[in-house]
Amino acid sequence: MSVVIETTLGDLTVDLFTNERPIACLNFLKLCQLKYYNFNLFHTVQQGFIAQTGDPSGAGNGGSSVWGVVEGLQKRFFEAEYLPRIHHSSAGMLSLVSAGKNLVGSQFFFTLGESLTSLDGTHCVIGEVVEGHDVLRKLNDAIVDDGFRPYQDIRITHTVVLEDPFPNPRGLQAPSRSPSPSAERLKNGRIAADEDIDDTDGKTMEEMQEILADREAKARATILEIVGDLPDADMAPPENVLFVCKLNPVTTDDDLEIIFSRFGVVKGCEVIRDRKTGDSLQYAFVEFEDQKSCEAAYFKMDNVLIDDRRIHVDFSQSVSKVTWRGKGRGVVGDDGKLDFNNLRDNKDHKKPTQGRGKTDNHKDSKRTEDPRSRMTSAERRKAREQRHNEQKERDDRKRVRRRSGSRELKEGRRATSRNRSERTGMEYTDRRHVNEREQRDRRRSVSRSRNDRRRSRSRDMEQRKRSRSRDMPQRKRSRSRDQTQRRRSRDRTERKRSQSRDRTDSVRHRSPQDRRRNDSGYDRSREAVRNRDRSAKRRYVTSRDRDVPRNSSRRQSPERKRKLSASIEKKTKKQEKKKSKRAASSSSESSESSSESESESDSSSSDSSSSSSSDERSKRQKSKKSKRKVASSKSSHKSKKKRHRK
16 A cells, blocks of 8 residues: 655655554554644654654654544554564665554654664564655755754645555544644744745854855865865864974974974874985974864964974865775774764764654764874884884895895806806807808808809800901991992982083073974983883893892892982983973074074083993984974974963
8 A cells, every 4th residue: 555745855655564564554544544644844854864753743752643533642552563573674664653662653754774773673664665765865964953853844745545445443534625734733843844044144244254165165175076186075184183384304203293292192293204215395294182282283383483494384184094985985094993974074973863852772882092192202202213123123134135145146156257268268269160160161162253253254255256256247248338339329429410410501502493303302202211211121130030149139129220210210300301491492592592502502412422321322313303303393382372372
């Protein structure tokens, strides 16, 4: 069966153990139906322990069962079931508060911690919270006074029964609606749940500044916790330790202990030194047994001259001596023991109460004091001297061990050096023989390589000489051929130049009658030249095939071909020149020029005939006569045409 309990902090849903605790659950369900718990105050809230309510008056000593409400105050309490046993093992367990001798009434509480074994067997567990654990956390963090009473009211506003399997007792009449709060139920309240709290009301400016400074300090502490410099934001340094700085490097622990012991018992005094060199870092920590003596030293010793130095004194802000084990797991101090209450300003927390404001019977065990705090200054000095002596003995032992080890090392080195010298002598002789052999082998290999190179060079020289002797006649032949070809080409060019000069001279000095004759015989001479060339080619081919060897024919055939082609070209050029000259000289037909041209033509013809071969002269003379007739007719015809055009 489930019940919803609505509070000013939120809603709680509770499942009841109706099978294990039927009478106690019937009492609780019927009181919820009667709206008996409406506007009830949580009058006791102990952090990590319980949150108690169920008294309509809010004082913590009232309340009645459902039978007391129906039948009268003689049935205010009833005997509840305790079997089977249900333990207070976790947070959120709902239990009816015992009034003694297994009697319970209307008051109940919620557990705010785990494994609360001290409550087992005295209070009756009837259910557990299944929804609304965040509301339990808010209850646990409520601000309370020394009697664990919250400063701001936390009340039950309404209760709703989701299912009721039990019948109503005689005379029970459930109200149709929730009743309005009465003055009796609201008289023990302090600050209403919906009332705004003004922290600055009735405070001076100095108090306001202190509050602001505390808030800023808490904000900085939370930032340091987030960064990782502090294990917990609420962690506070010890208040019986002073920080002393600006010391002279000569000042020692004993000096500071003697000076600060006038204010009270000094538990410890330590000058911080470098780990490697042991030199003083010029600051120290002084721990007193009482906080009052620490405060007196703070006010009196600041800016005091010690060893020609003005020191500065302040309260220590270091928590290096505290070993953090995690949130909720406590810390380990200098004495090496676990402590859960040394994190928050070293305040003594009161022990939780049982039931209706009664304190629990169990007590915390006393802390064992540090043996150093019981020692006097003389005993401390003796202990320090003893430590120094022990340290000296240890150092002496280490030195003896080092000396013995160094001797053994020296002897071992000497033995190894002797062995090395002997080995080096043997190795030297062996190395010398080996080096001599290697040098001999190198010399032999070098001489062999030199001989091989010389032989190869001589072979290469002979081969080159033979190749040169073979190539010399071929080169000479090629040179002689080139020279003959060059000479022939020169002769040809000179002949051609001479023939062209002679012909130009003969053409210039000819008469118009001779020109006509030449024009008429031009065609005939052209055909005759062609026939002559063809016959010459045939004769050349037949003679070459019969008489001349192949090698010589191959060499002479291109020369002959060139000669023939050159002669043909010359003839064609001459004929063209003749035609152009005839056309230019046709207008001038004077008698004086004719006689001179004939004489010059005869002389030029005689010169040209002398330069040409004998066969060609005879043929030309025969063809001239026939050509003159044809040329004369053609020249007359052409002259007529030109005149007609003009």
